[in-house]
Amino acid sequence: MASLRDMNDNTVAEVASLLAPLPTLQLQEYFNQLISSRRCNGIQVKHNGTFGKGVYATSEFQEDELILKDEILVGIQHSSNKVDCLVCSFCFRFVGSIEKQIGRKLYFKNMGLSGSGCCGGGGDSSESEEENNECGGASSSSNHNSLPQGVVSSLMNGEMGLPHTDKFPLPSPLSCPGGCQEAFYCSGSCAEADWESSHSLLCTGEKSESVSREALGEFIKHSNGKDQVLCWLLIAIAFTILRYRKLKAEHVNEQAKQSVSQQSLLLEAWKPVSAGYKRRWWDCIALPDDVDPSDEGAFRTQIKDLACTSLELLKKAIFDIECEALFSLEIYGNIIGMFELNNLDLVVASPVEDYFLYIDDLPDAEKDEAEEITRPFLDALGDEYSDCCQGTAFFPLQSCMNHSCCANAKAFKREEDRDGQAVIIALRRISKNEEVTISYIDEELPYKERQALLADYGFTCKCPKCLEDSTVA
Numbered sequence: 247m248a249s250l251r252d253m254n255d256n257t258v259a260e261v262a263s264l265l266a267p268l269p270t271l272q273l274q275e276y277f278n279q280l281i282s283s284r285r286c287n288g289i290q291v292k293h294n295g296t297f298g299k300g301v302y303a304t305s306e307f308q309e310d311e312l313i314l315k316d317e318i319l320v321g322i323q324h325s326s327n328k329v330d331c332l333v334c335s336f337c338f339r340f341v342g343s344i345e346k347q348i349g350r351k352l353y354f355k356n357m358g359l360s361g362s363g364c365c366g367g368g369g370d371s372s373e374s375e376e377e378n379n380e381c382g383g384a385s386s387s388s389n390h391n392s393l394p395q396g397v398v399s400s401l402m403n404g405e406m407g408l409p410h411t412d413k414f415p416l417p418s419p420l421s422c423p424g425g426c427q428e429a430f431y432c433s434g435s436c437a438e439a440d441w442e443s444s445h446s447l448l449c450t451g452e453k454s455e456s457v458s459r460e461a462l463g464e465f466i467k468h469s470n471g472k473d474q475v476l477c478w479l480l481i482a483i484a485f486t487i488l489r490y491r492k493l494k495a496e497h498v499n500e501q502a503k504q505s506v507s508q509q510s511l512l513l514e515a516w517k518p519v520s521a522g523y524k525r526r527w528w529d530c531i532a533l534p535d536d537v538d539p540s541d542e543g544a545f546r547t548q549i550k551d552l553a554c555t556s557l558e559l560l561k562k563a564i565f566d567i568e569c570e571a572l573f574s575l576e577i578y579g580n581i582i583g584m585f586e587l588n589n590l591d592l593v594v595a596s597p598v599e600d601y602f603l604y605i606d607d608l609p610d611a612e613k614d615e616a617e618e619i620t621r622p623f624l625d626a627l628g629d630e631y632s633d634c635c636q637g638t639a640f641f642p643l644q645s646c647m648n649h650s651c652c653a654n655a656k657a658f659k660r661e662e663d664r665d666g667q668a669v670i671i672a673l674r675r676i677s678k679n680e681e682v683t684i685s686y687i688d689e690e691l692p693y694k695e696r697q698a699l700l701a702d703y704g705f706t707c708k709c710p711k712c713l714e715d716s717t718v719a
C-alpha cells in the first residue's frame with residue numbers, strides 16, 4: 247500500500263509539493279487562461295479573503311443572462327443511467343437515433359435493467375436536478391406494457407422507423423478506437439480527445455495502454471459496487487498521468503532550449519486538480535443519516551480503509567513510476583475529497599422526450615396517424631420516456647462559485663444546451679464587482695435544515711437570508 251511510510255524521500259517531498267497551495271500568481275494565471283479559453287469575459291476568479299476563491303462579475307449581467315458555460319474536467323455518467331441513455335462518452339451528447347434510444351431502453355427494460363427515472367437516482371449534488379433540467383410532460387401511461395422482443399430489436403437495430411424522427415437527427419455513434427465496446431462518441435474529435443485525455447489508460451479493449459486490463463476491470467467492478475466516486479477518481483488520475491506524459495514529450499522536443507525537472511512537469515500536469523478546493527475524503531465526507539454520531543470515528547476509518555483497498559487495485563491497473571506520488575493515500579484522499587466538495591450534477595435533456603412532446607403537439611389528424619404507431623412505445627416506456635442523461639462532474643471554473651441561500655445565479659440547462667457542459671445563468675441583475683453565487687442546496691428549506699446540509703461542505707452559511715433566519719430560528 248502506498249502510504250507515505252513506504253515511499254522514498256523524493257516521493258514524499260513530491261506528494262507535499264502536489265498538496266501545497268498554488269502560488270497566488272500561478273493560480274490567477276491559470277484561471278485567467280481558463281476564462282479566456284471559455285470566452286466568458288464577464289467574470290474573474292479571485293480570493294475573497296474569508297472563504298477562499300470566488301467568482302466575481304467584471305461587468306454587469308441582466309436577469310436570465312448567460313454568465314458562464316464551463317467544460318467538464320472529469321465527469322461520469324451514472325452507471326445505472328447507461329442503460330437508459332446512449333450518450334457520447336466525452337461530451338455526453340445523445341447519439342444514435344430516436345429509434346435506437348427507445349429500442350435500447352425498452353430492450354434493457356424487458357431485461358429488468360432499465361429505470362433510473364428522470365429525476366431520481368444518483369450522486370451527490372451541489373445543485374438540484376430540478377433546476378438543471380426541467381422534465382416536461384407528454385401524457386404517458388405509467389402502465390409499462392412490454393412489447394415483443396422482436397419489435398424492440400428491430401427498433402434498436404434501425405430496421406423499424408418511427409414517424410417524424412427526421413426532425414430529431416442525432417450523430418451516429420462511433421465505437422471506441424481501443425475496441426472496448428463500452429465507450430461511444432458523437433464525433434472523431436470527441437473520440438480522439440477522450441483517448442488523449444484519459445481513455446487510452448482506462449480502455450478495457452485490446453489497444454488499452456493500461457498496465458493490466460484485468461486489474462482495470464476489477465477496479466471498475468469494485469468501484470461500481472462500493473462508490474462510483476472511485477471511478478471518477480480513476481479518470482482524474484489517468485487524466486493527470488496522460489497530461490504529464492504529453493508535457494514530457496513536448497519537453498523532450500524542446501530539451502535543447504531549457505531543462506525542466508520531472509517534478510515540475512508533474513506539478514504542471516496536476517495544476518487543474520491542484521487549483522480545486524479540497525480536503526481529505528475521510529475527513530470531509532458527510533456522515534450518512536444511518537450512522538450514529540458516536541460511530542463517526544469508526545465510519546471515517548472504514549472510508550479510509552476503502553480508499554486503501556481501491557488504491558491497491560488502481561496501482562495494479564494504471565501505475566506509472568514517474569507519477570508515483572499520485573498513488574499515495576494522501577493524494578488519493580484529497581482528489582476524492584475535492585470531488586465531494588465540488589461536484590455538480592451532469593444533466594442532459596433527452597431528445598426522446600422532445601420527440602414525444604412534438605408528436606403530442608401535432609395537428610389532430612397528423613397526431614392520430616402518428617400516435618397509432620408511437621403510442622405502444624410511449625406506453626411501454628411509461629414515465630421513463632423522458633429520462634435524461636445523468637451523471638456527475640467537476641467543472642474547474644464553476645467549482646469556484648461559493649454558496650448563498652439567496653444566490654444571484656444558478657445552474658440551468660437551456661433548450662439549446664445539449665451536452666454535459668455546466669451552464670450558469672443570472673437569477674437577477676448582477677452588478678460589476680459583485681460576487682456570483684449559486685445555491686448548493688434547496689434554499690427553500692427551513693434554516694436549520696439548510697445549515698445541516700451545508701455542514702457537509704464544512705461551513706456555516708452567513709448569507710443575508712441565514713443571518714435573518716437565525717434570529718427567528
Ligand SMILES: C[S@@+](CC[C@H](N)C(=O)[O-])C[C@H]1O[C@@H](n2cnc3c(N)ncnc32)[C@H](O)[C@@H]1O
Nearest residue numbers: 297298299523587588645646647648649703705
Ligand atoms: C465549490 S467550493 C467553492 C470555491 C472555494 N471557495 C474555493 O476556494 O475554491 C466549496 C467550498 O467553498 C467554501 N464556501 C463556499 N461557500 C461558502 C460560504 N457561503 N461560506 C463559507 N464558505 C463557503 C467551503 O469551504 C466549501 O466547501
